[in-house]
Amino acid sequence: MFNSLSERLGQTLKQITGQAKLTEDNIKSSLREVRMALLEADVALPVVKAFIDAVKTRAVGQEVSQALNPGQQFLKIVQSELVHVMGEQNEALDLKTQPPAVILMAGLQGAGKTTTTAKLSRFLSEREKKKVMVVSADVYRPAAIKQLETLAGEVGALFHPSDVAQKPEAIVKGAIDAARKQAVDVLIVDTAGRLAVDEAMMAEIQTLHKAVNPIETLFVVDAMTGQDAANTAKAFSDALPLTGVVLSKADGDSRGGAALSVRHITGKPIKFMGMGEKVDALEPFYPDRIASRILDMGDVLSLIEEVERKxxxxxxxxxxxxxxxxxxxxxxxxxxxxxxxxxxxxxxxxxxxxxxxxxxxxxxxxxxxxxxxxxxxxxxxxxxxxxxxxxxxxxxxxxxxxxxxxxxxxxxxxxxxxxxxxxxxxxxxxxxxxxxxxxxxxxxxxxMGGPGGGMPPGGGLPPGMGGGGKFPF
The missing domain is CATH 1.10.260.30 (Signal recognition particle, SRP54 subunit, M-domain)
Known part of the structure; x- marks a missing residue:
């Protein structure tokens, strides 16, 4: 994830962090490289411009000139602005309502809504200890209803049956009644998608939203579409009162354009990101941790949490x-x-x-x-x-x-x-x-080369795997 952006930024920032003194010239040169790195990562142009302006304003001011290590202070500014662009902090789901709390999943066809619905069910039942029910309001694809039923069985969620002959509003209202009778905490509604944003699709989902009045409306978008993801999210945000975004297929996004653009373009927080095909591959989105990953500072907190959980x-x-x-x-x-x-x-x-x-x-x-x-x-x-x-x-x-x-x-x-x-x-x-x-x-x-030494390439791999056999596995 973010491999190409991380590599390009790493090379640029390495040059400037070694400087004993920062001048207008070397800051200008580094910012040009940072701008190019962001554009190549398919970050939306308005986001790149706002980011560069913010870094420049802070870098040429007192913040850097009075620092003991100006180069490292510049790196800190870049990290801080990356966090700001992506939304400062993780925003959890708001489920404080009379049960069942309804979550509406919106997005284009192929974005991964159905899989994300199952992943979110697993997340809420395992980590939040909620009783979850799922329902499909996609009356255009019978296969989508069957797929959700199969995934619900896999993640241990209740499944409310639906049929292509029904109206989406009738399906969801029936699911809400069933959820109340079975003391369900959260009802997740998977909706129909289209291959592109169109008026008929927007009108239909607006009608469904009005009828259901969900507490959370999440837009699921394919992270690999880069800044197009931000533009699509903006179109949905203008039509629906979105409460957040889920970046699906983020593990396949080596550029990072979507993660860096969505919050700035839509004003809506990224709440989760899908990190693989498995049903447990959904992570809360922490801007500070993602910024650290982009700048190759690691994400040890997420690793520790994953170890504890898995x-x-x-x-x-x-x-x-x-x-x-x-x-x-x-x-x-x-x-x-x-x-x-x-x-x-x-x-x-x-x-x-x-x-x-x-x-x-x-x-x-x-x-x-x-x-x-x-x-x-x-x-x-x-x-x-x-x-x-x-x-x-x-x-x-x-x-x-x-x-x-x-x-x-x-x-x-x-x-x-x-x-x-x-x-x-x-x-x-x-x-x-x-x-x-x-x-x-x-x-x-x-x-590992001692504290802060870093592992030499190949040094930690077993014999026959390109390393010197220093670790037994």
Missing amino acids: VDKQKAEKLASKLKKGKGFDLEDFREQLAQMNNMGGLSGMMDKLPGMGQLGQAAAQMQGAEKQFSQMGAIIDSMTPLERRFPDKINGSRKRRIAMGSGTQIQDVNRLLKQHKQMAKMMKKVGKKGGMQKMMRGMGGM
Whole structure:
């Protein structure tokens, strides 16, 4: 996410942060580069102009001239203005009303409304502990109704049936009655989309909005459409009293134009962004964290929250207890660690939130290779018997051949996995000892180049994945 913008801004700001003194000339040169970076990221022109003017006003003033480190102060100003452009802070959903609180989802066809409806249901039930019902008012696409029913079952939300022969207003009013009877907290309404903004579509959704009077009206927009996303959002905002925007497919948006343009153009807050195809891939939008990601300062807060939410604490405690008792780290445990990492969005999903990782240009290709290797490791372990997973030393030549055939890999791949498991088992043995965790973390700090040192490209990847094997997985 934001890869191209992050890389371009990083190069520009690196030049100016090294300056002992900022002058009108070097600020002017840097701002020109920042302007070009934003335009290439498909940020809307009015947003670029307002952003550059704001940074320039602050950069040539007392704020920078009196700073101990003018270059770093300039970087701080850029970050602060990025946060301002995107809306200062996260704005949560307002659900303070007599249940059910109705949320109306609007947007163009193909923007991801139905999937986002399911993701939002999952978010509200898991994190807000709400009882959620969903209903489809898309009477033009029977497949959309069926898709929502399937997704509702997947996320554990109640589904109110609807039919293409019904009127959208009748469908939603029936859903509200059903939600009241079943003590539902939140009703999410998925509406019909069109391939483009047209009068008939706007008139229909305006009528539906008036009939339902939802407490939240969210506009779902494809982040990959760049500044077009902001323009479409503006058209909907003029027609409907939107309360917020959801950026879908933000994980595929390497430019960042939509995230930087929508708030300024519409005046409506971005409340969520979709970060993948899975039903749990919906994140609240925090402008300060996104600004840090864009400037390659990382987003450690979001990473910590994700770990707390997605890592199975019971399994982690079970493994810790096992290690403390001096029991070995077997391949079942190794497989579980790979599964936990995959649940976190894989290696690239985690690294994306760590400071300084955007500067490792060649590491991106290596990271993709590492992801494939992790997938291969899982297939190899799945091809083993329970006995082989518990006692890897029993895996002889004939067993290796059978495992390789079963997983569609080569014997050398099986050998590599066993070697990497041995390395990790040694590290885990240290963790089990008194003071072992501190020793291991100190060792890993050294591998990372010490405090603030940054990981050298390829240095943190396992052998055979483009790295020196400094980490066992």
